Amino acid sequence: MGISGFSPTFLVGIDAVRRAHAARLAALAGRRLTAFAVVRFVEDGSWFADCPVVLDFDGVQAEVCHSKLHELSIGWDTIDTAAAIAGWEWFELTPQWSRHDERLEPFVGRKLREAVLVEWRPAPNKRDLAAGMVGVEFVFDGGRRLRIVNGLDENDIEVGDPRPGFVRHEPPR
Template identity: 70%
Template structure:
């Protein structure tokens, strides 16, 4: 995922032009690697533009970094974490606390011209007024935000590009879960028997009475998958009263 600041020059078109294939697929899209858990915050160039070849990262695990405007999305200030422990420590209790709430809405970004899902952008889920914002990046990074993105605001700064991104509440994978009560939330850790580039990647799973879906890392973008996860995923159920193992 290449995160672009608004009003990017034409030279950055190549970072979006690759949205053919899974980026342009409206039906599916993300999974990743990690070693020692660490946060990897964004660092913005003084010019206000992200590196067209991939956004800049500060590698210090002690730093917590956020960008005030990413992809022209109002309120999107991602803090990317790596590894099960980091994500569970920071977000496990809050994710578990969603249990018992209904999924009352969602928002993803689509291009107005053709309806294609722009899978680099965060997926926003609303549980009875509590908004969780999930975004995967690179091979091992996951950002989970809470109540910061304004999906009623237009996505700005894309006048230079031939397509127009906008928030959408339409998605055939998520629509069947609207109105259903959330029963469980789990972190899924990709642990194949033969280690691959996606080993230790995390996905976030939401379980309802009639089914489940998870949001995973499709190696540098998001993917939404419905149903049971691949057996190579190790499931870590999030429980507000349980101590991390």
């Protein structure tokens, strides 16, 4: 993708993601969201949801990226959001890092209460292509919630209470 430092390790399923990242996500509790970065296109400002969402919690950077229908990569302190995104000369739009997003901006400066994994489980006996998708929920002071979930082959950012169907997976104690 031409993103400096981005070397995703995509995992599938709640068990694999939980083993790899639940403890580190839980350790973010008590930190403040000090910055974030998303990729937008220069020409029209639209969000390029295929690229990672980078959240900085007092110097610890969590890099969340979904791919395909069930893959999730969470990176830690690897992406350089100050570096230009390279290698897109063939594409009609120009991606660049942005620190503007109306969904994320209200969370900057807020203290994180907890970060947990969430899994999409449809109603019993209902077929759902999204079943088993794993995302990350960040709960801030005042109970404000932010989720980065799979938007069917890209990231999706949700704010507020989770939709019915999301199951929270508490970190191991």
